[in-house]
Amino acid sequence: MCLAVPGKVLAIEERDGPLTGRVDFGGVRKDVCLEYVPEVRVGEYVIVHVGFALQRLDEESARASLELFEQLGLIDEEFGDAWQRAAAEESGTTP
Amino acid sequence: MRYIDEFNDPDLARRLLAEIHATVTRPWALMEVCGGQTHSIIRHGIDQLLPEQVELIHGPGCPVCVTPLEMIDKALEIASRPGVIFCSFGDMLRVPGTDRDLFRVKGAGGDVRVVYSPLDALDVARQNPDRQVVFFGIGFETTAPANAMAVHQARRLGVRNFGLLVSHVRVPPAVEAIMTAPSCRVQGFLAAGHVCSVMGVAEYPELARRHRVPIVVTGFEPLDILEGVRRAVHQLERGEHRVENAYARVVRDEGNPAALHMIEEVFEVTDRAWRGIGMIPASGWRLSEAFREYDAEHRFDVGGIRTEESAACRSGEVLQGLIKPVECEAFGTACTPRTPLGATMVSSEGACAAYHLYRRLGSPKEMNPVG
Numbered sequence: 429m430c431l432a433v434p435g436k437v438l439a440i441e442e443r444d445g446p447l448t449g450r451v452d453f454g455g456v457r458k459d460v461c462l463e464y465v466p467e468v469r470v471g472e473y474v475i476v477h478v479g480f481a482l483q484r485l486d487e488e489s490a491r492a493s494l495e496l497f498e499q500l501g502l503i504d505e506e507f508g509d510a511w512q513r514a515a516a517e518e519s520g521t522t523p
Numbered sequence: 524m525r526y527i528d529e530f531n532d533p534d535l536a537r538r539l540l541a542e543i544h545a546t547v548t549r550p551w552a553l554m555e556v557c558g559g560q561t562h563s564i565i566r567h568g569i570d571q572l573l574p575e576q577v578e579l580i581h582g583p584g585c586p587v588c589v590t591p592l593e594m595i596d597k598a599l600e601i602a603s604r605p606g607v608i609f610c611s612f613g614d615m616l617r618v619p620g621t622d623r624d625l626f627r628v629k630g631a632g633g634d635v636r637v638v639y640s641p642l643d644a645l646d647v648a649r650q651n652p653d654r655q656v657v658f659f660g661i662g663f664e665t666t667a668p669a670n671a672m673a674v675h676q677a678r679r680l681g682v683r684n685f686g687l688l689v690s691h692v693r694v695p696p697a698v699e700a701i702m703t704a705p706s707c708r709v710q711g712f713l714a715a716g717h718v719c720s721v722m723g724v725a726e727y728p729e730l731a732r733r734h735r736v737p738i739v740v741t742g743f744e745p746l747d748i749l750e751g752v753r754r755a756v757h758q759l760e761r762g763e764h765r766v767e768n769a770y771a772r773v774v775r776d777e778g779n780p781a782a783l784h785m786i787e788e789v790f791e792v793t794d795r796a797w798r799g800i801g802m803i804p805a806s807g808w809r810l811s812e813a814f815r816e817y818d819a820e821h822r823f824d825v826g827g828i829r830t831e832e833s834a835a836c837r838s839g840e841v842l843q844g845l846i847k848p849v850e851c852e853a854f855g856t857a858c859t860p861r862t863p864l865g866a867t868m869v870s871s872e873g874a875c876a877a878y879h880l881y882r883r884l885g886s887p888k889e890m891n892p893v894g
């Protein structure tokens with residue numbers, strides 16, 4: 429939850445309520461609040477923390493970060509099943 | 524140099540390291556504030572690649588770790604009540620309260636749900652109008668805009684069965700507390716980039732000047748950390764103490780104005796106890812008067828809960844950089860991720876957990892888990 433992960437804005441939704449977009453994090457897709465980056469366009473990259481885009485980010489560094497995160501298993505950690513992880517820790521099956 | 528090949532740009536890593544080795548002439552102690560940075564440092568063995576003179580002291584920047592035990596116990600109490608749906612980030616599930624954790628509360632029949640975003644918790648409230656839905660709003664400045672938005676939306680939409688259990692903390696007062704502690708050895712800081720992406724850097728020049736410490740804003744990827752160390756060491760060797768932004772691709776000096784505005788509207792500064800460390804003046808946020816009715820602490824009357832930390836746990840010293848996790852007698856014996864005595868052994872950003880994962884048996888290389 430402490431991570432901020434870069435992702436690509438695939439679509440922006442016009443609706444009542446906070447500005448929302450569909451964001452792709454190297455394959456994992458989530459609805460993200462874009463209210464704090466109102467100038468963002470579809471196709472641009474944003475850095476996202478707990479479902480909120482905090483800043484825009486250039487494509488090159490976004491891709492480099494995403495690649496590294498994937499390698500390190502951080503994407504799984506951020507978007508994976510926390511219950512499963514907690515159960516594994518509880519039973520001592522993780523290192 | 525053993526681990527450099529795992530970096531995403533090994534050549535750049537070598538260059539940065541070479542420059543740090545060439546610059547340093549005497550011992551320096553730097554503190555990385557953010558738990559994500561600590562995790563990255565231990566995982567990649569960055570502390571072992573640096574010259575011996577450069578010591579990295581691990582700071583208190585893990586929100587899961589510093590959420591006070593009392594607040595965890597309040598969360599557990601609220602989550603156990605019938606009719607309540609308790610929503611939380613996944614990281615909080617195994618943080619030990621006095622006698623259990625959220626994982627156990629769920630096992631005992633409590634309706635505990637993990638959400639990705641605080642707005643998901645608000646949706647749960649809208650879908651369950653006959654239940655009380657409480658979101659555990661913890662975190663540093665990075666998380667505050669999200670939690671503030673959830674409460675703001677709750678009011679806008681008239682969702683009255685939604686509440687926030689707030690335990691927000693702020694970095695600059697913690698830096699101040701660390702620098703004024705009599706045992707302080709810290710001579711420079713790597714400031715947390717994602718915190719600054721929201722807050723900007725305005726709060727730091729004052730701290731840098733008064734305590735005569737360089738403060739370098741940086742990210743938590745290995746190369747970002749190396750670049751942060753390089754700049755901090757460079758300043759120290761020249762007797763300088765400025766604020767530098769080494770993470771400009773994410774951090775603008777002014778931060779995020781829209782997010783800052785929302786934080787200001789929804790929260791107000793308050794004194795906050797940090798787990799293991801104690802009270803730090805003006806180091807937290809709580810809901811402001813106008814949003815007080817959404818404060819779960821008021822709604823559920825849990826104000827009377829008082830608790831005491833396990834005497835064996837030295838996480839307070841770990842969080843202030845006074846000892847390394849392996850110096851704690853309980854480390855790896857009485858205290859493991861399976862049987863954590865302190866929160867620093869739980870969260871993936873906690874220093875004790877990072878050491879346990881990567882440093883338990885000798886070299887980090889051997890301990891590198893897959894994935």
Ligand code: SF4
Pocket residue numbers: 835836837838839841848851852853854855858859863864865866867868875
């Ligand atoms: S090893 Fe466990 S008991 Fe020791 S300081 Fe860390 S969390 Fe506390």
